Amino acid sequence: MDIPDIAITLLKVVITVNVVLLHVAYAVWCERKVIGHMQARLGPMVVGPHGLLQPIADFVKLFFKEDVIPTNADKPVFFIAPVIGVIAALSSLAVIPLWENFSIANLNIGILYILALSSVGAYGIILAGWASNSKYAFLGGLRSSAQVISYEIAMGLSLVGVMMLAGSANLSDIVNAQAKYPFILVQPIAFFVFLMSVIAETNRPPFDLPEAEAELVAGYFSEYSGMRFGLFFMAEYAAMFVMSAMVVVCFLGGWNGPEFWIFSHVPKIVWFLLKVYGLMFLYFWLRATLPRYRYDQLMGIGWKIFIPLALANIVITGIIKLL
Amino acid sequence: MEDIQEGKDIKATTTPDIASEEMVLNLGPQHPATHGVLKLVLKLDGETVTKCTPYIGYLHRGMEKLSEHRTYFQIIPLTDRLDYISAMSNNTGYCIAVEKLFGIEAPERAQFIRTIAAEMSRILSHLLWLGTHALDIGAMTVFLYCFREREKFLDLFERLCGARLTVSYLRIGGVRNDTEQKWLEDLYDLTEEFPARIAQYETLIDQNRIWLQRTKGIGVISAEDAINMGLSGPVLRGSGVAYDIRKFMPYAAYDKVQWEVPIGKNGDVYDRYRVRMEELRQSNSIIRQCIEKIPAGAIMADAPKFVLPSKDDVLTDIEHLIHHFVLITKGTQAAPEGEVYVATEAPKGELGFYIVSNGEGKPYRLRIRTPSFVHISALPKLCEGALLADVVANIGSIDIVLGECDR
Amino acid sequence: MLPQIFFAYFAVVITVLSILVITRKNPVHSVIWMLVLFVHIAALYIFLNAEFLAAIQIIVYAGAILVLFLFVIMLLNLKKEEQERKFHGYWPLGVLAGTFFIVFFILILSKISVFPKLGPYSIQAIQSEGSIMTIGKVLYTDYILPFEIASIVLLVAIIGAVVLAKKRIE
Numbered sequence: 001m002d003i004p005d006i007a008i009t010l011l012k013v014v015i016t017v018n019v020v021l022l023h024v025a026y027a028v029w030c031e032r033k034v035i036g037h038m039q040a041r042l043g044p045m046v047v048g049p050h051g052l053l054q055p056i057a058d059f060v061k062l063f064f065k066e067d068v069i070p071t072n073a074d075k076p077v078f079f080i081a082p083v084i085g086v087i088a089a090l091s092s093l094a095v096i097p098l099w100e101n102f103s104i105a106n107l108n109i110g111i112l113y114i115l116a117l118s119s120v121g122a123y124g125i126i127l128a129g130w131a132s133n134s135k136y137a138f139l140g141g142l143r144s145s146a147q148v149i150s151y152e153i154a155m156g157l158s159l160v161g162v163m164m165l166a167g168s169a170n171l172s173d174i175v176n177a178q179a180k181y182p183f184i185l186v187q188p189i190a191f192f193v194f195l196m197s198v199i200a201e202t203n204r205p206p207f208d209l210p211e212a213e214a215e216l217v218a219g220y221f222s223e224y225s226g227m228r229f230g231l232f233f234m235a236e237y238a239a240m241f242v243m244s245a246m247v248v249v250c251f252l253g254g255w256n257g258p259e260f261w262i263f264s265h266v267p268k269i270v271w272f273l274l275k276v277y278g279l280m281f282l283y284f285w286l287r288a289t290l291p292r293y294r295y296d297q298l299m300g301i302g303w304k305i306f307i308p309l310a311l312a313n314i315v316i317t318g319i320i321k322l323l
Numbered sequence: 324m325e326d327i328q329e330g331k332d333i334k335a336t337t338t339p340d341i342a343s344e345e346m347v348l349n350l351g352p353q354h355p356a357t358h359g360v361l362k363l364v365l366k367l368d369g370e371t372v373t374k375c376t377p378y379i380g381y382l383h384r385g386m387e388k389l390s391e392h393r394t395y396f397q398i399i400p401l402t403d404r405l406d407y408i409s410a411m412s413n414n415t416g417y418c419i420a421v422e423k424l425f426g427i428e429a430p431e432r433a434q435f436i437r438t439i440a441a442e443m444s445r446i447l448s449h450l451l452w453l454g455t456h457a458l459d460i461g462a463m464t465v466f467l468y469c470f471r472e473r474e475k476f477l478d479l480f481e482r483l484c485g486a487r488l489t490v491s492y493l494r495i496g497g498v499r500n501d502t503e504q505k506w507l508e509d510l511y512d513l514t515e516e517f518p519a520r521i522a523q524y525e526t527l528i529d530q531n532r533i534w535l536q537r538t539k540g541i542g543v544i545s546a547e548d549a550i551n552m553g554l555s556g557p558v559l560r561g562s563g564v565a566y567d568i569r570k571f572m573p574y575a576a577y578d579k580v581q582w583e584v585p586i587g588k589n590g591d592v593y594d595r596y597r598v599r600m601e602e603l604r605q606s607n608s609i610i611r612q613c614i615e616k617i618p619a620g621a622i623m624a625d626a627p628k629f630v631l632p633s634k635d636d637v638l639t640d641i642e643h644l645i646h647h648f649v650l651i652t653k654g655t656q657a658a659p660e661g662e663v664y665v666a667t668e669a670p671k672g673e674l675g676f677y678i679v680s681n682g683e684g685k686p687y688r689l690r691i692r693t694p695s696f697v698h699i700s701a702l703p704k705l706c707e708g709a710l711l712a713d714v715v716a717n718i719g720s721i722d723i724v725l726g727e728c729d730r
Numbered sequence: 731m732l733p734q735i736f737f738a739y740f741a742v743v744i745t746v747l748s749i750l751v752i753t754r755k756n757p758v759h760s761v762i763w764m765l766v767l768f769v770h771i772a773a774l775y776i777f778l779n780a781e782f783l784a785a786i787q788i789i790v791y792a793g794a795i796l797v798l799f800l801f802v803i804m805l806l807n808l809k810k811e812e813q814e815r816k817f818h819g820y821w822p823l824g825v826l827a828g829t830f831f832i833v834f835f836i837l838i839l840s841k842i843s844v845f846p847k848l849g850p851y852s853i854q855a856i857q858s859e860g861s862i863m864t865i866g867k868v869l870y871t872d873y874i875l876p877f878e879i880a881s882i883v884l885l886v887a888i889i890g891a892v893v894l895a896k897k898r899i900e
């Protein structure tokens with residue numbers, strides 16, 4: 001790798017991280033707006049027109065808030081826990097192909113890289129729960145560790161079908177393999193399992209047990225305040241973005257869009273982002289609509305429904321491929 | 324992963340030298356799901372609750388003792404603060420009890436207004452219950468929908484008596500002021516659209532798979548247990564006992580309207596939910612019938628020894644002014660000696676006022692039998708052996724208000 | 731030059747991390763150092779052009795096994811654990827085993843030439859096919875027997891876990 005290469009990569013990093021962080025900030029705004037309108041209210045309206053500057057106001061507020069550390073908390077672990085989450089979520093972006101030939105690192109093991117980082121991201125939650133020296137946070141951490149292990153399996157297995165069809169674990173190759181039709185048409189079971197596992201993996205409703213406010217107050221980040229709390233928030237939304245992007249890449253055809261009339265002139269990234277926005281909307285929609293699962297029910301679904309479904313999907317895909 | 328719930332059995336099979344401790348979790352008094360300042364000390368084995376001990380009294384204001392130093396009129400504002408969600412029902416219960424002691428009766432128009440107000444407060448209470456219960460189980464949208472309708476009913480309260488929460492609208496022997504015809508018409512309009520709103524809440528959760536899984540078979544109370552524990556109201560009816568004081572010992576105008584007592588079958592969280600949803604419809608229908616049948620006439624009983632003279636008289640006539648002054652400062656001087664207990668069907672269950680009078684202007688002793696106090700005593704039975712998330716569902720389903728429990 | 735520097739960094743850090751893992755009093759801290767250690771080992775795999783192994787290293791070790799460790803450790807009463815002395819009683823045994831392994835490894839390493847004869851799987855061969863496909867082909871042809879034996883061992887372990895869990899429910 002020579003100097004120009006490094007410079008180009010750095011530029012790509014800057015572009016991707018900025019695009020995603022902007023999305024993260026406005027995803028929070030969008031969520032509040034969408035859920036607000038679903039709940040017969042307006043959402044943020046005060047800061048800026050239609051509350052558009054709300055994310056900035058929130059950021060400033062979080063940044064200047066007092067950083068409270070509970071007594072007897074394990075300080076070093078307490079400090080690094082939110083950072084782990086953010087790092088894991090943001091480094092996942094490295095392999096996401098935003099449009100044709102644009103990804104920071106075109107890894108051959110893109111899918112595995114994302115799976116690996118999402119499992120590392122769970123450490124942020126588990127360690128936060130443990131280091132806070134609070135029972136609610138602790139229970140949240142325990143729930144999270146169990147949840148992440150269970151749903152990671154379903155998630156990985158559901159992607160095997162996609163890898164079999166594309167013949168590669170490289171995300172760009174997977175998108176290219178969907179040039180004719182998106183894999184959701186041929187892998188509906190895998191799509192369903194992956195989508196649900198992704199929601200569980202990002203701790204979003206109806207699977208938001210580690211932070212179930214009714215029982216655990218705020219779960220693993222009960223004791224966090226100020227910017228550290230903000231980091232957890234950022235990690236959650238960045239993870240949502242990454243995982244939505246994964247669904248788009250693996251099942252919805254990535255940057256591919258319809259190729260007729262004026263649609264063929266639309267830049268590829270627009271298609272990609274539109275699909276991601278659709279999935280983000282689904283996240284918000286589910287949050288506004290569904291109650292929360294109970295812990296044992298969540299585990300039951302993961303192990304008794306999703307994993308067998310994903311396994312069956314692999315077998316079926318294999319048989320069809322052989323024929 | 325199942326190990327967490329089956330922690331109990333792990334303990335039995337692991338070697339004895341590995342000490343296993345239960346985790347003690349303080350749920351409350353500051354906690355988003357304990358509906359006020361209830362404190363539950365839970366012993367957790369993994370996520371399974373092995374022991375549940377409620378601690379009450381964080382909201383104790385000594386109402387019963389306070390009442391011994393207040394005239395009968397002055398106790399009405401205290402009753403507002405019992406179950407502050409349904410102040411009208413508490414007013415009704417107290418006023419009827421005192422009227423029974425005094426041997427007077429409110430005129431018929433006042434009885435109808437009381438019924439309307441009490442049923443409105445039942446709707447308000449059930450709406451708040453539905454919203455918070457759903458929120459506890461994770462469905463946040465229902466909460467805001469419920470508050471949308473609550474707002475309309477509260478606006479009507481404000482138009483009726485100037486207050487939304489602590490209304491103090493009822494008076495011994497009647498009600499504070501008459502309603503306008505316009506108010507009744509607006510309320511009627513609201514009752515016309517309200518059943519559609521109930522259906523709207525139900526579309527969100529009634530058939531929802533997750534909601535059913537979280538509520539069916541959770542926190543089961545058999546009919547026998549429910550009676551033995553002294554449970555009342557929707558909790559008792561959810562267990563299949565068709566006991567409603569409004570039907571069995573009708574007060575106000577309940578014997579002049581047609582309605583049904585909804586009951587459940589299994590006595591679980593879901594049945595209690597169903598019963599309350601049905602009660603919303605019944606209350607709505609009671610209000611409509613009352614508006615249709617409400618007669619014209621006086622709103623205060625004609626019993627000068629017990630009842631305050633009207634404000635117009637007080638401001639224009641010296642005799643009435645003196646009479647008013649004496650009644651307010653010393654209380655009624657004609658209260659008979661004796662004891663009286665009157666139970667009414669408050670939104671949360673049987674609300675009873677037991678008054679001992681020694682003939683003074685103040686009660687010698689006032690005891691309030693509140694449903695929440697009794698219902699909290701059922702919590703350990705409901706929660707032990709359940710999971711942590713079920714504790715929250717159970718607290719929601721017995722619908723407690725700590726202001727009423729601690730008094 | 732750059733690769734050597736990187737390798738030196740990883741080698742030193744891995745050694746330091748390993749020592750940190752076993753000397754921490756608080757087991758959770760040990761686990762965190764172990765997590766960092768796994769990441770560094772994964773980086774070494776990437777140096778060897780074994781991307782697949784690197785990813786699996788993180789997914790399996792960091793993502794599953796270490797989380798389970800953490801899960802168990804978190805349930806322990808760490809306050810008591812921290813007060814106890816480490817390596818109590820067993821250290822002579824440990825030194826003995828350690829010396830044995832060092833001698834063992836030196837003996838093995840002395841037999842290996844630094845520039846061995848290259849096998850069929852050169853870097854170019856792997857890169858043209860992708861490391862997943864290469865490993866898959868080798869596993870299902872040359873090493874089918876050990877692979878199947880490993881699967882059966884794992885299957886036995888799974889059945890064992892199910893049996894244990896069933897017993898508890900009854």
